[in-house]
Amino acid sequence: MTPTLGIGLIGYAFMGAAHSHAWRTAPHFFDLPLRPELTVLAGRDSAKVTEAAGKLGWRGTATDWRRVIEREDVDLVDVCTPGNTHAEIAIAALEAGKHVLCEKPLANTVAEAEAMAEAAAKAATRGVRSMVGFTYRRVPAIGLARKLVADGRLGQIRHVRAQYLQDWIADPAAPMSWRLEKDKAGSGALGDIGAHVVDLTQHITGQTLTGVSATLETFVTERPLPTETGKLGGVGGAETGQVTVDDAAVFLGRFTGGALGVFEATRFALGRKNGIRIEINGSAGSLAFDFEDMNVLQFFDGSEPAETAGFRRIIVTEPEHPYVGAWWPAGHGLGYEHGFTHQVVDLVTAIAAGEDPTPSFADGLQVQRVLDAVERSAADSSRWTPIRGEN
Amino acid sequence: MTPTLGIGLIGYAFMGAAHSHAWRTAPHFFDLPLRPELTVLAGRDSAKVTEAAGKLGWRGTATDWRRVIEREDVDLVDVCTPGNTHAEIAIAALEAGKHVLCEKPLANTVAEAEAMAEAAAKAATRGVRSMVGFTYRRVPAIGLARKLVADGRLGQIRHVRAQYLQDWIADPAAPMSWRLEKDKAGSGALGDIGAHVVDLTQHITGQTLTGVSATLETFVTERPLPTETGKLGGVGGAETGQVTVDDAAVFLGRFTGGALGVFEATRFALGRKNGIRIEINGSAGSLAFDFEDMNVLQFFDGSEPAETAGFRRIIVTEPEHPYVGAWWPAGHGLGYEHGFTHQVVDLVTAIAAGEDPTPSFADGLQVQRVLDAVERSAADSSRWTPIRGEN
């Protein structure tokens, strides 16, 4: 019999639903060395968490995350709460000997992230594993992109351009939300979506950023307070609140291998819903990806003769592609949530193998340091700002 | 408490896995009036069906589908076996008072399909429901296409062009499979994939085909027998077998409203993996869909001024789009299997409401009659051949 892995999930909103689906679904498509049990779901509101547990498939509930950590039948704590609570929960869980999967961004500040990375490193020496949820790494086309770079098909990387484009607050009448308040969200587009493209470009290239030059912008500084609380995209009333985070972040960067990076994260790109766009130009080849066509990777092979050279539209749905063989026959595309399932597969596999999964908390900390450098550069006339902790 | 709906599934290969996922997943995202229970999975090989049940999440197993039909805790029989067994199983289930979901094509012959449609009509009078699994109808972009036609946005339909393009046997060295034998598969590309585009174009336009002119072709008539049996895409050996079905079907058609249709179904379109492509031109607007970019519908609105008119790339991932609101925020694309989940949602909803779901067995029969007319036209020098049973 496959041994079990008891899961305790903290938070049941968007990310909680996505993680629940992944825990439920992974064992039906992949041969996992441990069988995840949806043991307990935690949330502060007793009625709501009970309802969510029923809907999402969890056996038990808790209204205090500390109760989850104490349970013997919980082997892994999955943290899906807002960023300002990550450090406390994750560190406590690691110290209690629980493996931890923590949503991104790892934390709202570098200091918190440092504490978390330290706790993770200590825990690892006792065989306790941790991972930060940069889920998009597990989109098959991204996996293929990283492989092509690692295989040398791009040669020396020269250009990285990456955008994360959304438009859900392009309308000035869109109401306030906790995501627009600095004390809860840490930052705006920068940390929420910019973090993803920082992680993805570093992941694909196998390089890290060494410095940045940045500008942040808040286009709409005052918004109506929502008449129905807590609902993203609710309706605004007559009263208004202050937006205290960035609406958009743009920055230049340089990678360890010398490539130039150009980054943009915004929630004001009207018409772009979840447009994660990454292009990489190397001396031997180029890549392009757009999440709005997520099963496709474009690849230019510089070794082709000019007569027949061109960007290839690789439909990343072949058995030869990362993760794909476990799903459907060739050509049957995957969706957004499959990345979460793949994340669970890789995490469970690493735990069973006694290995540290990636992205680690240290990786999450490094991304946090990039975001921090972006904010410091923006506050200092866009001056070039090295990433701290890079040696 | 939500009442339950006991499911018995017959068959556990590709379609069995897709249906299992749908039964498991639907209640976690949609508010279903009945809670599906994965009661029993049936297959002829005891060891294999037991293994499959464990993997796919079924509580019990059976090696004879008749045992499934007899069970009191089974309310619905889901038929995922090859086409030559559909009629016997589905009719028996309906007569036993079980709702039936039957994979497409409804049957291998018109006679079988007629018997099934008759049985379904009788059963309906007793409140027993039936549905044929033309799953692609439940892709959100297809749902939106149908809605735009129904809303009059296309005006009078004039042209329908539809292709289902695959390439998995383009290589003459690809081995034999039951799908290439007429006695098991009924037909080749025509019934396997052509049936889908016949159904989809009729579904979107709200019209049916009245006649066809057709040509069938078998490019590779002899193929190596697989050394490992039963595996699609296995390796061929030295012995060969006869391909007795069509490799490709091309046909012209005319719809009840006067539109011209041009259809193509092939497994020899090198580079196209699951290319379901549909274009519709009307007097007021046009549509284009390609499953290789399945979250997108292209729409041309003829009422726009020429200066700014153009095909719009609608990313069908907004809450306003069919089925989408139950899943993720705007822009987070769905995948192939979501159609199966939507199918289950619509079926369960209809059963609870005491309504006949669509596509009905009568709809499945009508598609069968189109396929039959295609074969008769191809056998008669492509002569125009009316669809039987159209009055």
Add this chain to the structure above:
Amino acid sequence: MTPTLGIGLIGYAFMGAAHSHAWRTAPHFFDLPLRPELTVLAGRDSAKVTEAAGKLGWRGTATDWRRVIEREDVDLVDVCTPGNTHAEIAIAALEAGKHVLCEKPLANTVAEAEAMAEAAAKAATRGVRSMVGFTYRRVPAIGLARKLVADGRLGQIRHVRAQYLQDWIADPAAPMSWRLEKDKAGSGALGDIGAHVVDLTQHITGQTLTGVSATLETFVTERPLPTETGKLGGVGGAETGQVTVDDAAVFLGRFTGGALGVFEATRFALGRKNGIRIEINGSAGSLAFDFEDMNVLQFFDGSEPAETAGFRRIIVTEPEHPYVGAWWPAGHGLGYEHGFTHQVVDLVTAIAAGEDPTPSFADGLQVQRVLDAVERSAADSSRWTPIRGEN
């Protein structure tokens, strides 16, 4: 000094303007062995032809094409009149020892085309050359497509799908024009645009069609007469006229090498302006072209490993591509009229070399026979109809 080639052009509407541009432009970009002189422009209306000659750059004018043929300083007669006059003019010119470039379709009937091909064959024995203006052959992407097939990159051709989609009479209120009258235009979409895709697919594959099964349709049989005469797209008045040609033609075909063809030509594809779309699937590779993106050829190389296989978007603007080196640096796209310039280059080069240019009048006749078979099949319940004259 480069010897001259005196040109006499008959007709000065759309095609006349395109040909004039080509004669003027070719020597400035290509090294031609003969220098074209824009000697004389002919048209029936003296005032209009004089104005056109001034605008289009012609030295002299004539109101009777016979005067053009008699002139000693005219070496080549370029026929840009409606199809019902082609035979008389072209045959007379050839008999007078003038080289002839004749717009497509070669003629309105097979009989006329036969007479023209015969005259051309006779003239060729005296060193007098002739060419029919299937200009799209000279789009660089089409030239590359033909080369890839000839180089064996597609292997054995299995599928050809070709559409020529326009929408300029999709509106039933669009007025009558000579193009909608059978006695002037010969046929409708079939001969006007269907002829192009018949020629192009035969040209690219190096094969000819052996038979067809077809349906023709006239969606709008009565249209307002234009209040301003002679203007395509003019405004219609209260009186109406009968449309006596097809609005759309759809047909299946088979090529000499066994490939299945699916063809469509229509002026009712709302939103498609000049959509010439050609796809070819072979055993070793596939191609796709769309004139709405005319500088691009898509190519799928079946020999690539599955991991990185995909349709390549070849931007056909490199010096290595047909005709391109004479124009601009890489990446600087060409437009519609460049095909006419390339046509002139190839024609002049062949004349100077004492060779017969292609497409010949015999090629034009063969296309005419395909169109004829399409009409006969459509008139005979779409029955499969062999192309006459194919041995």
Add this chain to the structure above:
Amino acid sequence: MTPTLGIGLIGYAFMGAAHSHAWRTAPHFFDLPLRPELTVLAGRDSAKVTEAAGKLGWRGTATDWRRVIEREDVDLVDVCTPGNTHAEIAIAALEAGKHVLCEKPLANTVAEAEAMAEAAAKAATRGVRSMVGFTYRRVPAIGLARKLVADGRLGQIRHVRAQYLQDWIADPAAPMSWRLEKDKAGSGALGDIGAHVVDLTQHITGQTLTGVSATLETFVTERPLPTETGKLGGVGGAETGQVTVDDAAVFLGRFTGGALGVFEATRFALGRKNGIRIEINGSAGSLAFDFEDMNVLQFFDGSEPAETAGFRRIIVTEPEHPYVGAWWPAGHGLGYEHGFTHQVVDLVTAIAAGEDPTPSFADGLQVQRVLDAVERSAADSSRWTPIRGEN
């Protein structure tokens, strides 16, 4: 009779050929108030300029540009020489009372450009006109983009992202050229191609940049000297030379209306040949353009209901679109050189009307100041640098 406009063209390389084609072609498609005469072509090498004049259609030649300026039959001097000679020639021509069309970038330094703008302003008071050749403004899709912004269809502009991507020196073995030497070219990718996207984004938005933060990079600092001199893309030998300009420029910017700009110009984007890509997001709509598909403008109309909203692929080949009506019927795309013809049309029209054409030398100076700010920011740790001369 239409009065003439005598043209003297200085330089006969790539730009000289493009300008010659425009002067020759414009009167055949547009009704010009003045008829351009290709009077004299100037170049230093007598044999070469004579050959070029024959090929490009010029009546006379000169080996000293000063002779061109002195001629009474020259009304307009067209400057197509390298940037370091623009100021001297253009100023002398203006002072001699000749209208001037000067290729971009206006000059190699801000000081030169200031002198030129001053000379142009003085000349304008005497009715002498001047224009700088930012030709891409005259691509119809760009004209439409500007119109949509001016019509308010985008609302308030928030984001501008613009890239000019080429790859002709991505290979380190590509040889030296004058374009890689600072004293001749002024700068590298920045001035050669970055200037275009600076101008285009300002032109489309109707706003100017107020400041930038920038980084420049030279990836390959030493290259083989060409064995054949003077040929772009020639073959390199054993000796090497120093690259003294930037290979790539990336910068952030801010527009007068508050929009954030992100710019990139590079010759190292492998697979991109002439990729001018511009996206603009406003509060009411968005635009996207890519020169690799130059006849298309993508437009997202934010006022559409979410159900049917999407980027429209406007094929900018309708009579309603800028410049298009003079060419071919709908759907027949234009190419690279048409922009030059449109430029001539607008210039001649302005001269005849006694109006100052745009872009003016002052506009060219303003772009020069942006480039200068980019270089100063890059030299000062990417610090935010205001554009000089903006008040």
